[in-house]
Amino acid sequence: MKTFLGFLKPNALLLTLGFVMFSTMTTMQSCSAAFDQMGLDNITNIGGKLTDLMAKATEPFGKHEAAVKSILNDITKAADHAAGQKKNKNVADSWNLLKNDLVMPFFDRWKSKGVLDKDVVKESVGQVGKSLDAIKKAEMAKKK
Numbered sequence: 001m002k003t004f005l006g007f008l009k010p011n012a013l014l015l016t017l018g019f020v021m022f023s024t025m026t027t028m029q030s031c032s033a034a035f036d037q038m039g040l041d042n043i044t045n046i047g048g049k050l051t052d053l054m055a056k057a058t059e060p061f062g063k064h065e066a067a068v069k070s071i072l073n074d075i076t077k078a079a080d081h082a083a084g085q086k087k088n089k090n091v092a093d094s095w096n097l098l099k100n101d102l103v104m105p106f107f108d109r110w111k112s113k114g115v116l117d118k119d120v121v122k123e124s125v126g127q128v129g130k131s132l133d134a135i136k137k138a139e140m141a142k143k144k
Contacts (some may be wrong), residue, residue: 035144036085042078043139046071047132054106054125057116068107075099091138098131 053067061068079095082088106124110116 034086035142036088036139039078039082039085039088039091039142040136040139042074042081043132043136046074046078047129047136049074050103050132051125051129054128055121057106057110057121057124058118059115061111061114065111068110072099072103072107075103091135094131094135094138098128098135102128102131 050071053064053071056064075095075098079092079099082095083092085091102124106128109120
């Protein structure tokens with residue numbers, strides 16, 4: 001260190017190091033998304049409703065068709081909200097993957113078959129639960 005910054009006096013050296021640390025910290029903070037209470041509320045509210053509704057797939061689809069449309073609308077709104085937040089592309093992508101790759105195919109299958117086997121429902125709810133947990137972790141990791 002003495003040869004690299006040896007030409008600086010001790011006070012100038014401390015000032016330089018302080019400036020470098022300050023710059024690094026402010027840059028690192030600006031790289032992460034800000035905490036979003038609505039995003040956290042979305043995952044909390046939708047998560048419980050979604051898995052509860054999926055668990056009812058052993059009953060006739062027609063009995064729950066309105067609830068399916070409602071939860072899909074909620075997921076779309078949550079994905080749109082996440083996409084509208086700065087530096088939040090990963091969370092928005094996760095919402096879209098949840099909807100397009102897990103939830104929609106599940107509901108489409110339920111609609112076409114009328115009812116689903118309990119083992120299929122259990123496996124699907126587990127996969128969706130893991131995806132919801134990942135989104136919640138991402139939301140919780142944001143700086144307040």
